[in-house]
Amino acid sequence: MRAFVFPGQGSQKVGMGAELAAASAAAREVFEEVDEALSQPLSGIMRDGPESALTLTENAQPAIMANAIATLRVLEREFGVSLADKGDCVAGHSLGEYTSLCAIGAFSLADTALLLKLRGQAMQAAVPVGQGAMCALLGADLDAAQKLAEAAAEGQVCEVANDNDPTQVVLSGHAAAIERAVAMVKDFGIKRGVPLPVSAPFHCSLMQPAADAMAAALAETPPGSFALPLYANVTAAAVTDPREEQRLLVEQVTGRVRWRESVLAMRAAGVEQFVELGGKVLGPMIGRIDKEAEAISVVTMADLEALAKEIG
Known part of the structure; x- marks a missing residue:
């Protein structure tokens, strides 16, 4: 097929x-x-x-x-x-x-x-420009990405936007929450967090x-x-x-x-x-x-x- x-x-x-x-x-x-x-x-x-x-x-x-x-x-x-x-x-x-x-x-x-x-x-x-963001998590599976998103949210939106493959998951949400997520990746056993050059936080609430x-x-x-x-x-x-x-x-x-x-x-x-x-x-x-x-x-x-x- x-x-x-x-x-x-x-x-x-x-x-x-x-x-x-x-x-x-x-x-x-x-x-x-x-x-x-x-x-x-x-x-x-x-x-x-x-x-x-x-x-x-x-x-x-x-x-x-x-x-x-x-x-x-x-x-x-x-x-x-x-x-x-x-x-x-x-x-x-x-x-x-x-x-x-x-x-x-x-x-x-x-x-x-x-x-x-x-x-x-x-x-x-x-979403007004600057208020939302996305990041790619490299060396992350879905479970680790979801735990990181929950920890980084702190009352804001921080959600899994793309489950691309076993090594790459993308988060989307408020810019401050995405910044926190990038800073916290090592705490969740994730290799790297890379901010994405996007103009809006796609695939989130x-x-x-x-x-x-x-x-x-x-x-x-x-x-x-x-x-x-x-x-x-x-x-x-x-x-x-x-x-x-x-x-x-x-x-x-x-x-x-x-x-x-x-x-x-x-x-x-x-x-x-x-x-x-x-x-x-x-x-x-x-x-x-x-x-x-x-x-x-x-x-x-x-x-x-x-x-x-x-x-x-």
Whole structure:
């Protein structure tokens, strides 16, 4: 069995998608359609920067999605490899769940871009800049991270935002609580705490205003039927019902990204190969979660050609 997986925030970089756009009309069409949907030259920011504009949450989220869908479209159009035929399920990390839904036909490309633009804006607006923060705990398992979060909270919000792999857990919450957590890592047997360069505290209860905004947006633009099952971030379980997924996308804004558990659940269901489209972030994580799993990260035309030869 094979899963196609899609990266989340942090995988953006200036120049993303430029090689695909130069080589393939299918990729160019994706970038043009997203630009048109957003009434914004997002593809220009992706190609040329500045980096400060690309890393803005409201730009990074649709940009990462557009790059991954462009990679998928090239695979399908140029190499004749259909995700629905060659895949058994999909999953995405945080915003990558929206990319997954676009990939399996539950959202149109334009609607996905608009939803992610709004999601980025709503997440940024939920907490004033400087009041929230996130940190990565390296050499931490979930149990140690939860104990540290509880100790550092001191009446503020300090919660596990991402359970990425057996060696990396991310905390999110009030800036002062995250500072305390970073300072206390050694007391909990954790190797390092690294503050993350993010503009808002994603995936914690402080994001409730953004969850409310997404509930309203998804009521107007609900997901349609799926070509393949999707493993949802907040449950780490397969979903096939669009109404259930609509609810889970709202929960996802404040909820934990259960990536480690999602990969283990897909493995338990029989997935042997994971194909990451549009990034090189999830592949290494999957390797740390299960050394027996095969993980391929596909970004360039050469990567796509190699993948098409293998699975086509």
